[in-house]
Amino acid sequence: MRKLAYYVAVTLDGYIAGPDGQYDFFPFGGEEAAAILADFPETMPTPAREPLGIADRAAQRFDTVIMGRATYDPGLKAGSPARTPTSSSTSSPVRSSAPIRR
Known part of the structure; x- marks a missing residue:
């Protein structure tokens, strides 16, 4: 069985944004x-x-990122929602015709 790690930046009131x-x-x-x-x-x-000088750094701990739309959309608008070398998923359908890099 794989380990599940929860890694998040959060404010004292429990919000991510x-x-x-x-x-x-x-x-x-x-x-x-x-x-x-x-x-x-x-x-x-x-x-x-x-x-940041880490383009060639391999993943250390995570291989998948799961994020909500509010986290995913800013990256999508900037042209790159994905994190490499991980795969990314959202908790709801993506509402864009922009290609998603996997």
């Missing part, structure tokens, strides 16, 4: 960023991997 869907209040820098990039490189969106 702000009231209007914003997520810019989560810090990403310094020691926190270094630890995330070292231990969880596969959690970074595909377009961010090269600028």
Whole structure:
């Protein structure tokens, strides 16, 4: 049987995003960023991997990402919802004709 790991950024009130869907209040820098990039490189969106110097880093812990529409849609709008080398799934149907990279 496979292990299930739950990895999420969440606020003290239990939400993953702000009231209007914003997520810019989560810090990403310094020691926190270094630890995330070292231990969880596969959690970074595909377009961010090269600028962060982790384009060639293999997945360390995760091989599948399950996310809600509010998490998936911003990446889709930016042109790259998928995280590489993982597969991505949403909790509801995707409402776009844009191709999904697998």
